[in-house]
Amino acid sequence: MMDLLRFSTAGSVDDGKSTLIGRLLYDTKSIFEDQLEAIERTSRDRGDDYLDLALLTDGLRAEREQGITIDVAYRYFATPRRKFILADTPGHIQYTRNMVTGASTVNLAIVLVDARSGIVEQTRRHSFIASLLQIKHLVVAINKMDLVDYSEDVFNKLVEEYTAFSSKLNVPDIRYVPLSALRGDNVAERSERMPWYQGPSLLYILESVHVGNDYNFVDSRFPVQYVIRPQSETHRDYRGYSGRVAGGVFKPGDEVLVLPSGFTSKIRSIDSFEGPVAEAFPPMSVTMTLEDEIDISRGDMIVKRDNQTKVSQDIDLMVCWMNEKPLQPNGKYLLRHTSREVKCIVKDVRYKVDINTLHRFENDKALGLNDIGRIQIRTSSPLLCDPYVRNRNTGSLILIDEFTNETVAAGMIL
Amino acid sequence: MDYRLSHLQQLEAEAIYVIREAAAQFKRPAMLFSGGKDSITMAWLARKAFWPAKLPFPLLHVDTGHNFPETIEYRDQFVADIGARLIVSYVQDSIDSGRVVEEKGYNKSRNGLQSVTLLDAIESNKFDACLGGGRRDEEKARAKERFFSHRDEFGQWDPKNQRPELWDLFNGRMHPGENFRVFPISNWTELDVWMYIRQENIPLPNLYFSHKRRVVDREGVLLAETPFISLVSGESYEERTIRFRTIGDATCTGAIESDSADIDAIIEEISASRITERGGRADDKRSESAMEDRKKQGYF
Numbered sequence: 001m002m003d004l005l006r007f008s009t010a011g012s013v014d015d016g017k018s019t020l021i022g023r024l025l026y027d028t029k030s031i032f033e034d035q036l037e038a039i040e041r042t043s044r045d046r047g048d049d050y051l052d053l054a055l056l057t058d059g060l061r062a063e064r065e066q067g068i069t070i071d072v073a074y075r076y077f078a079t080p081r082r083k084f085i086l087a088d089t090p091g092h093i094q095y096t097r098n099m100v101t102g103a104s105t106v107n108l109a110i111v112l113v114d115a116r117s118g119i120v121e122q123t124r125r126h127s128f129i130a131s132l133l134q135i136k137h138l139v140v141a142i143n144k145m146d147l148v149d150y151s152e153d154v155f156n157k158l159v160e161e162y163t164a165f166s167s168k169l170n171v172p173d174i175r176y177v178p179l180s181a182l183r184g185d186n187v188a189e190r191s192e193r194m195p196w197y198q199g200p201s202l203l204y205i206l207e208s209v210h211v212g213n214d215y216n217f218v219d220s221r222f223p224v225q226y227v228i229r230p231q232s233e234t235h236r237d238y239r240g241y242s243g244r245v246a247g248g249v250f251k252p253g254d255e256v257l258v259l260p261s262g263f264t265s266k267i268r269s270i271d272s273f274e275g276p277v278a279e280a281f282p283p284m285s286v287t288m289t290l291e292d293e294i295d296i297s298r299g300d301m302i303v304k305r306d307n308q309t310k311v312s313q314d315i316d317l318m319v320c321w322m323n324e325k326p327l328q329p330n331g332k333y334l335l336r337h338t339s340r341e342v343k344c345i346v347k348d349v350r351y352k353v354d355i356n357t358l359h360r361f362e363n364d365k366a367l368g369l370n371d372i373g374r375i376q377i378r379t380s381s382p383l384l385c386d387p388y389v390r391n392r393n394t395g396s397l398i399l400i401d402e403f404t405n406e407t408v409a410a411g412m413i414l
Numbered sequence: 415m416d417y418r419l420s421h422l423q424q425l426e427a428e429a430i431y432v433i434r435e436a437a438a439q440f441k442r443p444a445m446l447f448s449g450g451k452d453s454i455t456m457a458w459l460a461r462k463a464f465w466p467a468k469l470p471f472p473l474l475h476v477d478t479g480h481n482f483p484e485t486i487e488y489r490d491q492f493v494a495d496i497g498a499r500l501i502v503s504y505v506q507d508s509i510d511s512g513r514v515v516e517e518k519g520y521n522k523s524r525n526g527l528q529s530v531t532l533l534d535a536i537e538s539n540k541f542d543a544c545l546g547g548g549r550r551d552e553e554k555a556r557a558k559e560r561f562f563s564h565r566d567e568f569g570q571w572d573p574k575n576q577r578p579e580l581w582d583l584f585n586g587r588m589h590p591g592e593n594f595r596v597f598p599i600s601n602w603t604e605l606d607v608w609m610y611i612r613q614e615n616i617p618l619p620n621l622y623f624s625h626k627r628r629v630v631d632r633e634g635v636l637l638a639e640t641p642f643i644s645l646v647s648g649e650s651y652e653e654r655t656i657r658f659r660t661i662g663d664a665t666c667t668g669a670i671e672s673d674s675a676d677i678d679a680i681i682e683e684i685s686a687s688r689i690t691e692r693g694g695r696a697d698d699k700r701s702e703s704a705m706e707d708r709k710k711q712g713y714f
Binding site: 001002003004071072073074075076078082083085097098100101104105212215217225226228229230231232234235238240242243244249271272273279281283284285287298322334336337339392393396397398400405406407410 | 417418419420421423424425426427428430431434435437438461462463464465466467468550551554557558573574576577578579580581582583585587588589600601603605606
């Protein structure tokens with residue numbers, strides 16, 4: 001069975017990110033002749049004497065003109081074992097929000113380190129964002145090994161340095177690969193130029209890393225997304241609750257509780273177009289029917305009777321601020337959490353985090369664009385939630401400006 | 415039990431989630447339907463998303479008038495089979511009413527004019543969202559599209575000022591007069607679409623399969639003989655064994671030479687192909703940022 005890996009890269013001009021992506025696409029035969037022709041033409045027109053693989057990954061005109069990556073771009077490639085979705089994000093501090101956006105949906109992050117400059121501010125920032133967003137697998141790609149004579153000593157020192165730093169992180173699986181994206185060493189194939197490295201190539205890690213347990217299969221969570229009522233001849237009284245399983249495993253016959261009303265019932269059936277479903281688990285999209293007629297609508301959550309979510313109006317969370325207009329102390333915002341939309345008011349800013357050093361500033365509480373901090377809010381009606389570390393689906397939320405309708409913050413519930 | 419889904423099952427679950435989210439968040443959504451494989455796949459997913467109910471929104475076809483007859487025949491059959499409601503907007507109406515002026519020259523196309531007809535249809539039907547079969551792997555400007563993509567009151571896309579889209583929390587809030595494009599199969603590749611069509615046994619217009627047809631080779635793009643194309647000196651039609659890799663307006667959808675007569679053969683052909691799907695689209699060859707420019711104007 002071919003499965004799917006979502007992963008991210010973060011990086012800025014000159015650290016070799018574009019070359020690495022270009023190399024991955026090239027080595028998996030994902031670059032097409034007409035794409036190559038188009039970038040050859042553009043490189044030539046600009047007077048470059050080399051083929052600029054960054055043109056493949058920088059999509060928008062402004063980016064091409066300025067030579068920078070300003071947004072998340074998604075790339076797709078596949079090997080016979082896996083399909084890959086790559087969220088390619090910029091690495092500068094002013095694009096922290098883009099990194100957070102890219103990191104929010106992935107299983108694995110690649111942190112690029114230039115072997116010559118070692119662990120720098122940007123390395124720490126990317127790693128911290130990956131940890132904050134609960135990415136469970138991190139690959140530290142020590143790049144440009146060709147420029148340090150493929151030295152084992154350089155590699156070992158960097159691994160040691162990063163290992164010391166990463167004790168502050170909350171990432172269970174960290175691996176290190178020495179590579180040269182430019183020359184293809186250890187990207188798709190093991191390199192002969194680094195015989196001292198016994199580990200797998202980067203692509204092999206991407207193909208084989210086990211991500212099956214990244215979902216929460218313990219706490220059963222089913223946010224009701226849409227109520228299906230055909231009112232047709234054949235399904236006159238059908239009332240199905242459709243949604244995507246956000247945690248745990250549901251089976252027909254399970255005793256369930258509907259939040260926030262507190263009504264209890266049993267699952268009568270789990271339906272799909274193909275027929276009845278024996279077990280529903282994340283991230284399946286299904287439709288449930290219950291034994292009892294109870295009033296359930298979008299925004300409600302179906303859980304197992306013996307395993308409930310937190311139900312609370314007072315929420316502590318980490319936020320990444322995403323808008324030019326800074327967070328307003330005591331400001332009111334719209335809040336989207338699972339299929340629920342409520343209002344909230346900011347009660348307190350606890351601290352701001354320096355994302356380069358992880359230092360907490362309890363005296364600086366101004367959260368502006370790209371800032372990350374801990375806040376406390378009160379919502380107009382209860383959220384049915386779990387801590388983000390326990391469940392990414394029921395632990396995440398966004399804040400929306402009521403007047404501009406823009407998404408202004410990403411929140412992770414503590 | 416092994417709690418794992420194949421990559422197609424994961425993509426399907428994601429697309430169904432996005433389609434349901436659009437139906438829940440918008441008051442008057444519509445699903446764009448061209449009769450091409452991507453919109454067929456999307457409509458198929460929508461049918462699954464709401465089963466046993468019917469689609470809670472209509473299908474909208476923006477008809478350039480420059481169709482392959484097979485597409486229209488297929489469209490009507492498909493719509494009847496899934497019990498959907500179909501609304502057709504005609505580019506010809508936009509031309510007749512003076513809203514747009516037909517392009518001139520031998521390489522003229524109505525492809526760009528569709529944007530105006532689409533925006534008019536959105537306005538007259540008061541649609542607040544249009545679901546489209548666009549995929550991020552199709553073209554580099556599309557690689558940055560959101561699932562829920564905001565359009566201002568002029569129908570324009572502002573790629574530098576897109577709303578961040580995190581996890582699977584979509585923000586479909588808007589001011590009056592604005593609208594959204596929603597792309598449920600954003601994360602699918604051309605090959606994923608074909609593998610899904612094979613898995614689901616979805617019927618397709620026969621234009622996708624190898625057949626003999628008279629075509630003209632225009633700057634490397636094979637265009638089918640239709641009443642809408644006029645040859646210039648030096649050009650002539652000749653019969654070749656071809657199929658279409660994409661289906662759109664007949665004046666700019668290029669055919670490829672191919673013997674692939676069934677889905678297995680097509681999947682094999684695409685897996686080995688070294689040219690992208692849109693490599694045969696004359697509309698994309700106009701400039702480096704042709705797609706980005708059209709999208710800013712309100713194109714699909």
